[in-house]
Amino acid sequence: MIPERIKALLLPITILAILEIWARAVHLQSDSLAPPSAIAAALVEAFQDGSMLTATRDTLISAFAGLSIGGAVGLAFGIALGIFHIFDRLMEVTIEAIRPIPSIALLPIALIALGFGYRMEIVIVAFACVWPILILTRAAVGGIEPRLMEVSRALRLSPTDRVRKIIIPAALPRIFLAFRLAAGIALIVAVTVEIAINPIGLGAAIMTAQQALRPDLMLAYLFWIGLIGYFLNTGLMVAQRHLFGRAALVGDSA
Amino acid sequence: MNRSVLYWRAASFAVAAGFVALWQLIADQRLVSPVFLPGPDRAWASLVRGFASGDLLDKLLGTLEHMAYGWFVASIAGIALGAMIGSSRTMRSYVAPSLEFLRPLPVSAVIPVAIAMFGLTQSMALFVIAFGAIWPMLLATIHGFAAVEPRLYEVARSLHMSRLAIIFKIALPSASPDILAGMRLSVTVALILSVVCEILAGLDGLGHWVLLSARSFRSADLFAGVILLGVIGYLTALAMSMVERRLLKWRSSGH
Secondary structure, three states, rough: OOHHHHHHHHHHHHHHHHHHHHHHHOOOOOOOOHHHHHHHHHHHHHHHOOHHHHHHHHHHHHHHHHHHHHHHHHHHHHHHHHHHHHHHHHHHHHHHHHHOOOOOHHHHHHHHHHHOOHHHHHHHHHHHHHHHHHHHHHHHHHOOOOOHHHHHOOOEEEEEEEEHHHHHHHHHHHHHHHHHHHHHHHHHHHHHHHHHHHHOOHHHHHHHHHOOOOOOHHHEEEEEEEEHHHHHHHHHHHHHHHHHHHHHHHHHHO | OOHHHHHHHHHHHHHHHHHHHHHHHHHHHOOOOOOOOOOHHHHHHHHHHHHHOOOHHHHHHHHHHHHHHHHHHHHHHHHHHHHHHHHHHHHHHHHHHHHHHOOOOOHHHHHHHHHHHOOOOOOHHHHHHHHHHHHHHHHHHHHHHHHHHHHHHHHHHHOOHHHHHHHHHHHHHHHHHHHHHHHHHHHHHEEEHHHHHHHOOOOOOOOOOOHHHOOOOHHHHHHHHHHHHHHHHHHHHHHHHHHHHHHHHHHHHOO
């Protein structure tokens, strides 16, 4: 029996080896493909001259700033809508009317209002992050064991204490799940905005590499972006399991 | 009960109307420069004008076309590949980890690669949209096939069903909830990527329309385009959930 771990690695390694051999055999001259060895060299080079790190920093700053702002707004509204059913029912049409707007459609509006740079990107990322957090928080708060709320009423907790001591701890595992999903969305939206229009960060760097006819550098950026996405997702998943144990898995099916 | 639902719905619409009125007030008082924020009246007028001249309809159809082609290709390829990988344990253990690694990749990052391969063309958009929309369906199909009740496979084996028959009669129906959920997710992905591709490649569609409107500071046209994109997003999600409920009726009817 071959161990599972090796089975998992076999396919990517085979593909890389075939690409490498084929590229050398035909002396590949292409605008879109490069042998893996050249991609690795370009990756190292981009790290050494610092361009990779600057681009990564710009993208991550925008993604996380947008995530924090959008997350805070989504969390606040999600808790409010989860607690006050009247508020929830009254806001239903408004929310359902705004939510389906694709975040990227706001790009031109953000562009004329804010110009290029961090701010417009952060606004778009924030808009995209509000919805998953709002919806999941609302569901999490709405799903809190009613007896907990009765307890808080019996204890005459003030509204702030009720949110801080009962609601947030009880809904936290599912709120964390919402943040994990939103973090992935934040990275996707940030890179997309950069590719489409904003001249900063990894998205802009990969576009520049393409326009400079450097397929090796372009694919190196692609690989690096994939790696960031992968580690962000795995890291948060490990954190989720570590912090909440089995309780965290309950929310995944929701 | 039904009546109170209706009342709440009406109240909810009234609140939404209140927000539109507030928007109108802000625009009328010029609290925000009309260059950035047209009132709802101007956005509406622009919508009416755009549809009357046929311009906006063309763009709308363009975007829908990009979405539909990409999504269609992705659905067929995603379900077929997913069925192939999901129905064999060996394939699963060799291929699935690589797919899991690729899943969190921001799909838009393949756009430059697609541009290098196809140029700024329709094929580029088709490739990008299909590539982006395939993931939810592919992974959902694999997951759905892997989660089929093992006894159903035993039954199939004792009935000497062919592999094709097993896929069509047992695995696909049993995986259909997962697959439909994946298809619903990928409609949204397809819409977003259509807009991005139109912006980048100047393809005929709403993405191009909103970008051009922004460049020439025609904010009413810009908002009209954004509103239409929201309508597409809403209606496609609604249609998908209706199809889902329809097709999955047999599940709730119990055993």
